[in-house]
Amino acid sequence: MFMMFASLKLEGGVKMEELLIVCEFSDVFLEDVSDVPPKREVEFTIDLVPGTSPISMVPYRMSALELNDLKKQLEELLEKKFVRPSVSPWGAPVLLVKKKDESM
Secondary structure, three states: OOOOOOOOOOOOOOOHHHOHHHHHOHHHOOOOOOOOOOOOOOOOOOOOOOOOOOOOOOOOOOOHHHHHHHHHHHHHHHHOOOOOOOOOOOOOOOOOOOOOOOOO
């Protein structure tokens, strides 16, 4: 499952409903994005070549401080229900961009 949560900061008193792109494609914008999508009835799987398994290696190294920040960020996202735990043996890289104040 791929999920993206995007946040748009509107400045100058502009309301989301006033944006042309939102009005033009209102059928694709949700009213509320406070939770992850519901679990689907159909489970998606990818059949592998027999005898293959996921590669068990870290895509890149992280310092202890970066790893700690990543764990905190993931805990916050779990609490807000923006993400949910996965039991998949496959993983994907995580990209966290530091804010201007150097926090994640």
